[in-house]
Amino acid sequence: MAIPTARTRDSASARFLKPFCQLFEAMVTTVILSMLCVHLLCFCAMFLLISTRLNDKKMGMEVFALGNLLLGLAYILQLWGGPVSTGLMSMLNHTLTLCAPAAYVLGALRFFDRPTPVWRPLLGLAVLYTILQGLVQWQLGSEARHALLAAACALFFLAMTGAVLYAGRTIAKDLRVEMLVFALLIGGICALNAMKFVLILTEGMAALDMASSFQRTFYIYMSFLATVLPPCAVWLVLRRLTDELRNTAARDPLTRLLNRRGLMDGLEAHFRSRTAGHAYLLVIDIDHFKLINDTYGHNVGDLGLCHIAHVLNSTARQGDLTCRLGGEEFALIALNTDKAGAMQLAERLRGAIELSEVPGTSVGQRIRCTATIGVSDVFSNAQALDAAMQQADTALYRGKTLGRNRVEWVQT
Known part of the structure; x- marks a missing residue:
């Protein structure tokens, strides 16, 4: 009669426990x-x-x-x-x-x-x-x-x-x-x-x-x-x-452009970059906009503002900041450019507004707008925005007195 060894006993125990483990x-x-x-x-x-x-x-x-x-x-x-x-x-x-x-x-x-x-x-x-x-x-x-x-x-x-x-x-x-x-x-x-x-x-x-x-x-x-x-x-x-x-x-509810707060936030984000270049502020005012509102009504006036916002966005370069300051006044901050580039952009924008027609109006209403644009001097930090705004406003009002539908550079 064979005597079970320790190995055979362990093997038998393992076979016995295996189903329970599974x-x-x-x-x-x-x-x-x-x-x-x-x-x-x-x-x-x-x-x-x-x-x-x-x-x-x-x-x-x-x-x-x-x-x-x-x-x-x-x-x-x-x-x-x-x-x-x-x-x-x-x-x-x-x-x-x-x-x-x-x-x-x-x-x-x-x-x-x-x-x-x-x-x-x-x-x-x-x-x-x-x-x-x-x-x-x-x-x-x-x-x-x-x-x-x-x-x-x-x-x-x-x-x-x-x-x-x-x-x-x-x-x-x-x-x-x-x-x-x-x-x-x-x-x-x-x-x-x-x-x-x-x-x-x-x-x-x-x-x-x-x-x-x-x-x-x-x-x-x-x-x-x-x-x-x-x-x-x-x-x-x-x-x-x-x-x-x-x-x-941070955005204007009508045109979806940046508002003043969004413009400042965008500027601060730009100047935080190590490679940030200089900036120029363009202030755009629609000529005789009150006459459009009085003649065609405020609905058409709103269409006109949205149309100007579209022209502004399509004319701006990639990275530029576009803003509605209020009423019929808009702003564009040209980033990483020089004086000649800012003036060329302003003139291109003025021409685009003059040549475009407000869409969505009724048959027989052909509404075109013109704009006067004031351009500030160069600035290199967000805190200088207020000073640039005053410069661009001064240039803008000078353009208004000189006949409108023109671009004016700030005189320093």
Whole structure:
């Protein structure tokens, strides 16, 4: 009769404990997935509440809520039916899983003021992917269908990572750091889905077992994202609202040009730069503007002011500051130029105003404006703006007395 050795006893104990360890690991993964569902649904409700407070401009929050709802429902179905189920519930799970990031993309487009439909693209994606799932299940089996989801998610998140990096260099330059962080986080999801695809191809459906270390790592990372990303989205919304309030306070409500406060802020920002050059102030006054108001009414007068603002913006060089000082008086600060350049800009602006016609008036009303422009001496700090304003005003009034529709340089 053989006497059991210590090694054989340890091996028997390991075989006895292995099922309990696997069961415990599966329970841990299930708890993590359950908490992930709770996070997603709670933040879904939070996004919906925020969107109701944002009135007309919801900044995509209601679409982010939809994305969280879709992903939360997908994981609930996975808890219900298991990660390797093969029925219609599993196909619905996969469709919801793929549609969720698509909803996040649509929400991001709305956040960046790119109006886009939501339901039609999502329904189209859902129908197409469900049909594709059915074909793959029929021809290649359930394992191939699970691999298809992992591959599709990996490619989708790879495209999202590139899009976020591109946005940080174009439409979201003021959020470049935030876009880089988002790209790193989304890149992590991409890498995990690519690993899942490889594991399914090499290990089969065993790679999706809830007791596997990969599944546990995957859901821990997803829980981390579900905890971190929603507060980041809320912070971005608050920042956007704060920027809009600051921008509103710095701009004229009619023409959307800078007001006096915005002009000073822009000057201070310019002169804080180490490479900042000199500046010249141009004060522009519309000739006989009161006559336009009295003859055609204040609505036409407002059209005329908006038209002058458009001409001012289109004539100014990149980097110049344009402002409405009040009434029919405007200002342009020519940056990084010399006296000759400032005078050429002023003359070009005067000619553009004289040759243009106020649009939007009724048939038979051909309204043209002229302007008198006073140009200040050079100045090199924001505190000199008041002195430059006095100089340009003096030159402007001299131009008025000399016949209007002309450019005058300050006489020092």
